[in-house]
Amino acid sequence: MTALPPAPPRNAEELARAVARDGVEFLLVMFVNLHGRPCAKLAPVRTLDQLLSEGLGFAGNCAGGLGQSSGDPDLVAIPDVTSYAKVPLQEGLGIIQCDLYVEGRPWPYAPRWILREQIARLADQGRELKxxxxxxxxxxxxxxxxxxAVADELDTAPSPGYDAGAATRSFDHLSTVSRAIDALGWENYSNDHEDANGQFxxxxxxxxxxxxxxRVVVFRHLARMAAQRSGLVATFMPKPFGHLTGSGLHLHVSLWEGDTSLFTDPGDPRGLGTSKLGYSFIAGLLEHAPGLLALTCPTVNSYKRLSAGADTRSRSSWAPGYATYGGNNRTHLVRIPDTGRIEVRCVDAAANPYLAIAGIAAAGADGIARGADPGDPLTGDLEAAGAAAGLRPLPPTxxxxxxxxxxxxxxxxxxxKVPGGEYADYYAAVKREEFAEFHRQVTAWEIERYLLV
Known part of the structure; x- marks a missing residue:
């Protein structure tokens, strides 16, 4: 029987023992910016006491997406000792996630703080989001x-989902990532070839x-490390190929009070095992879905995945087109696969996990606060019948x-709120400029279509 990984450290003393036990010589002192891009410095473990007491300074404007100019004071990254993980793919290296401060105060542009605030609001009500x-x-x-191009030249099947041959040919990569996940104690339970060629x-x-x-931040880093060692690229771009299904980051969400799941009701008259509070959470997600998408599908490329529909090689996008919910049906924005939890399917592979989860928590909490109800679940293939049913499409861009x-x-x-205003306006300004930069490009499609008009 494989020994379970040690529990994460709870304080500075336990962290010191953990890095010594793991033979860690350097720590990636890490945080993410607005775009979810991991930023880090490599700190020798011999500086651990200073690191925990004083943090590490960063030029925020250099990291980008953190509300700073070149003239602003340093961002100071203070490690969260409970986030420590040994990097299974690199001897002597550990990763630790950080909270950001400026002049001794939490920096409200930092996505990790934004999620922390939503967690704290739920905690004030005695609730925990998992x-x-x-x-x-x-x-x-x-x-x-x-x-x-797809790395595996033989991965050309028109419907390659769960393809055993493709999974076996990528065994070295998949097994490396799987072992790394298990070494971290995350309980890896499956690794599969998804609906698109080259997708896992x-x-x-x-x-x-x-x-x-x-964990999502660390996972992406590990997957990229494993791919790079084979001369490949692991890309979390939502839609790298126009003719193939895009990549999601489906999130399974549950709300708890101690050991009690607040989404569970075996007597649910709708037959989905979901409580009234759970339905209110779902209603909040559906009502706020148009704005929530800016956080869960945060790139120009994201919307090429959402609108793919039957244009993909497999004839399915596996991405929601409408703000709907249902039972074990993957064409909805919210799927209820089992009692006690919901699956939010409007999150894509490029999402900043802190902002996406914070948005989901806030939308669901608003639904609960208002006692909202989503109505009865819809059935059938929404990809095929959504427009015919008169449903309002999600934002197209x-x-x-x-x-x-x-x-x-x-x-x-x-x-x-952030200095001088609100984070929503800062986020919107950054993303509007991203869209404008894209819109200024002249593409090969435009040349082909309009050159001789």
Whole structure:
């Protein structure tokens, strides 16, 4: 029987013992910016006491997406000792996630603080949000001209989901990532080839919301490390290939009071085993979905995944087009696969996990506070019948979603205030500029279509 990994450290003394036990010589002192990009410095473990007491300074404008200019004081990254993990793929290296401060105060532009605030609000009500993540990504190779192709040249089946041959050919990569997840104590329980050629998913156990967000950040880093060692790229770009299904980050969400699941009701008259409070949480998600998408599908490319529909090779997008919910039906924005939890399917592979989970928590909490009800669940294939049913489509582009976010009072309040205004406006400004930069490009499609008009 494989020994269970040690419990995470709870304080500075336990962290010191853990890094010594693990033979760690350096720590990646890490945080993410608005875009979810991990930023870090490499700190020798011999500086651990100073690191924990004083933190490490960063030029916030250099990291980007953190509300700083070149003239602002340093961001100071203070490690959260409970987030420590030995990096299974690199001897002598550990990772620790940090909270950001400026001049001794929490920096409200930091996504980890934004999620912490939502967790604290739930804790004030005696509630805890738990989340499981299903990260998807493509394994690709890049040519000298910058173009990309599926890494496995034999992975060409029109419907490659769960393809045993493709999984076996990628065994070295998949097993390396699986062993790394298990070494971290995340309880990896499956690794599979997804619906698109070259697309994979790894599943691991659920945890408290902040811990799962940390794990998503570390997972992406590990998957990229493993791919790079084989001369490949693990990309979490939602839609790298126009003709293939895109990559999601489906989140399984449950709300707890102690050991009691607040989403569970065996006597549910709708037959889905979900409580009235759970339905109110779902209603909040559906009502706030247009603005929530700006956080859960945060790139220009994200909306090419959402609108793919039957244009993909497998004839399915596996992404919601409408703000709907149902039972064990993967065409909805919210799926109820089992009693006690819901699956939020409007999150894609590029999402900043801290902001996405914070938005989900806030939208659901607003639904609970108002006692909202989502109505009866819908059935059938929404990809095929959604428009015919008269349902309102989700925002078609990042720009539309950002405008919805800016108008959403509950999400605006959840994202909080920052120096000189509100984070929602800062986020919207960053994303509008991202869209504008994209819109200024002249593409090959435009040349082909309009050159001789």
């Amino acid at each position: 989340v499981g993540a299903e990260p998807e990504y493509f394994l690709v190779k890049r040519a000298e001209d910058g173009s990309i 998913e790894h599943n691991f156990g659920y945890a408290e919301a902040l811990r799962t967000a940390d 990042l720009l539309h979603a950002v405008d919805e976010l800016a108008r959403d009072g509950a999400l605006r309040e959840a994202l909080g």
